Amino acid sequence: MSLDEVMERTAADLVPNDLEAFWMPFTANRAFKKRPRLISRAKDMHYFAPDGRAVLDGTAGLWCTNAGHNRAPIVEAIRNAATELDFAPTFQYGHPTAFTLASRIADLAPAGLDHVFFCNSGSEAVDTALKIALAYQNVIGQGARTRLIGRERGYHGVGFGGISVGGIVPNRRAFGTLLAGVDHLPTTYDRAHQAFTKGEPAYGAHFADELERIVGLHDPSTIAAVIVEPMAGSTGVIPAPQGYLQRLRDICDKYGILLIFDEVITGFGRLGHAFAAERYGVTPDLITFAKGVTSGAVPMGGVLARSSIHDAFMRGPEHVIELFHGYTYSAHPLACAAGIATLDLYAKEDLFARARKIEPIWADAVMSLREQPGVLDIRTVGLTAGIDLAPKDGKPGVRGYQALETAFHDLGFMVRATGDTLALTPPLIISEDQIGELIEKTGKVIAATA
Numbered sequence: 508m509s510l511d512e513v514m515e516r517t518a519a520d521l522v523p524n525d526l527e528a529f530w531m532p533f534t535a536n537r538a539f540k541k542r543p544r545l546i547s548r549a550k551d552m553h554y555f556a557p558d559g560r561a562v563l564d565g566t567a568g569l570w571c572t573n574a575g576h577n578r579a580p581i582v583e584a585i586r587n588a589a590t591e592l593d594f595a596p597t598f599q600y601g602h603p604t605a606f607t608l609a610s611r612i613a614d615l616a617p618a619g620l621d622h623v624f625f626c627n628s629g630s631e632a633v634d635t636a637l638k639i640a641l642a643y644q645n646v647i648g649q650g651a652r653t654r655l656i657g658r659e660r661g662y663h664g665v666g667f668g669g670i671s672v673g674g675i676v677p678n679r680r681a682f683g684t685l686l687a688g689v690d691h692l693p694t695t696y697d698r699a700h701q702a703f704t705k706g707e708p709a710y711g712a713h714f715a716d717e718l719e720r721i722v723g724l725h726d727p728s729t730i731a732a733v734i735v736e737p738m739a740g741s742t743g744v745i746p747a748p749q750g751y752l753q754r755l756r757d758i759c760d761k762y763g764i765l766l767i768f769d770e771v772i773t774g775f776g777r778l779g780h781a782f783a784a785e786r787y788g789v790t791p792d793l794i795t796f797a798k799g800v801t802s803g804a805v806p807m808g809g810v811l812a813r814s815s816i817h818d819a820f821m822r823g824p825e826h827v828i829e830l831f832h833g834y835t836y837s838a839h840p841l842a843c844a845a846g847i848a849t850l851d852l853y854a855k856e857d858l859f860a861r862a863r864k865i866e867p868i869w870a871d872a873v874m875s876l877r878e879q880p881g882v883l884d885i886r887t888v889g890l891t892a893g894i895d896l897a898p899k900d901g902k903p904g905v906r907g908y909q910a911l912e913t914a915f916h917d918l919g920f921m922v923r924a925t926g927d928t929l930a931l932t933p934p935l936i937i938s939e940d941q942i943g944e945l946i947e948k949t950g951k952v953i954a955a956t957a
C-alpha cells in the first residue's frame with residue numbers, strides 16, 4: 508500500500524477494537540485504555556489522530572524525529588532498502604551501507620572518535636559502551652577496574668547496565684540488586700541557585716568534584732568508567748552547569764578513568780551540534796547515540812569509540828573475534844539506509860545550525876511561561892525545555908498527567924510529562940510560528956491544570 512493510500516484509509520480502519528493485549532511500555536495502562544491517545548499517521552511537525560485531527564508534535568516523538576515526520580527522502584531510502592536487502596548478518600559478514608553509515612557518523616563526531624559499534628536502541632548502546640569500557644580496561648591490563656560511576660537522576664535506558672548506572676528511583680527499585688560495584692555522582696540540579704536559567708547554569712561545576720570523593724573512597728585502580736548525559740533529559744531537562752563536563756574530563760584523565768557521554772538524546776542536533784561534546788568542547792572516550800541517527804524512522808543505536816580504545820582490542824591471532832559482543836540486528840540494512848538518508852537531510856537543511864540559530868527565540872518563548880500559575884522552574888538548552896509545575900492537591904504526578912491529557916485531547920499538541928515536570932523537545936524543523944503556537948498552548952495547559 509502506498510503512503511497516499513495509507514493516508515486515505517478511513518478512521519474506522521485505524522481504530523483497533525481491543526486495547527487489552529498490548530502491555531504498553533512506560534505507560535499508565537489502565538488510564539490510557541480508558542481514554543486512549545491514539546496516533547495513526549504523521550507528517551513533518553504533526554501527528555494525526557485516527558479521526559484526522561492534527562496534533563502538533565512538541566516532543567519529536569520521544570526525542571527522536573529531529574528531521575520531522577515521514578520525510579520523503581528517508582521514507583524512500585527505507586523503501587528502496589527493503590526491496591534490495593532485507594537482512595544480512597554483520598557477524599563475520601558485512602553489507603556496504605553499514606560501513607558507509609559508520610564512516611558518516613565518525614565524520615560528524617569529535618576528532619579521535621573514529622569507530623562505530625552498532626546496536627538497535629539507546630539501552631543497548633549504553634550496555635555496549637559499559638561493556639566496551641570494562642573489556643578495554645581488561646585488555647590493557649587494568650582488569651581490577653570494574654566499577655562504573657553514574658549519576659543521580661541520570662537515565663541510561665532500561666538494560667541492567669543502564670538502570671544500574673542510572674539514577675531515577677522508580678526505574679531501579681523493583682529490579683533487584685542490579686550490577687555490583689556501581690556508585691553515583693550527585694545530580695547537578697539545585698533550584699535555589701539555578702532557577703529560570705536559559706542554557707547552562709553558572710552555578711554547579713563543583714558537583715563534578717564529587718568524583719574526587721568517590722575516587723578517594725574506592726581507589727582509582729578499581730574504577731573503569733564514568734557515564735553521564737551531557738544534558739539529563741528524561742528526568743526533566745537538566746543542562747550541565749558551565750565548566751562541569753570539563754571538570755569531569757580532567758578528573759577522569761587524572762585517574763585513568765574512561766568518560767562516556769550518553770548522547771542518545773543530545774546527539775544529532777538537539778543541542779545545536781552533531782554531538783553535545785562539540786558544544787562543550789569536551790571530548791569523551793565513548794559516545795552513545797540512538798534516536799536521531801535515523802530521525803526515529805527505524806530503530807538504531809550505537810557507540811562511538813576513540814581509536815585508542817578500538818585499537819587496543821586489535822591484537823592476538825587475526826582469526827579470533829576481538830570483542831565478544833553484538834546483536835543480530837546490529838547495523839540492520841533498513842536502519843543503515845534510514846541513517847544515511849537522515850544524515851543527508853540534516854546536512855542539506857543545515858538543521859543542527861538551525862537549532863543553534865533558533866535556540867534564543869525558543870528560550871525566550873519558553874521563559875514567557877514563568878508567570879503561569881504554579882511554575883516552579885523552567886530550564887532550556889538547545890531545543891529542549893523542562894517546566895517544573897507545583898503538584899496538585901499534594902498528589903505528585905496528577906497535574907503532569909492531566910497536562911498530557913488536556914494537551915492531546917483538548918488543545919491538539921503533544922508534550923511529555925515526567926511526574927509534574929513537562930518537557931518540550933520539538934523536531935528541529937519547527938517554525939517560529941509553531942514555537943508560538945506550542946508555547947501558547949502549553950500556557951493554556953498549565954493554567955487549566957493549576
Ligand SMILES: Cc1ncc(COP(=O)(O)O)c(C=O)c1O
Nearest residue numbers: 628629630662663664769771772
Ligand atoms: C540518555 C538516554 N540513554 C538511553 C536511553 C534509552 O534509549 P532506548 O529507549 O532507545 O533504549 C534514553 C532514552 O530516552 C536516553 O534518553
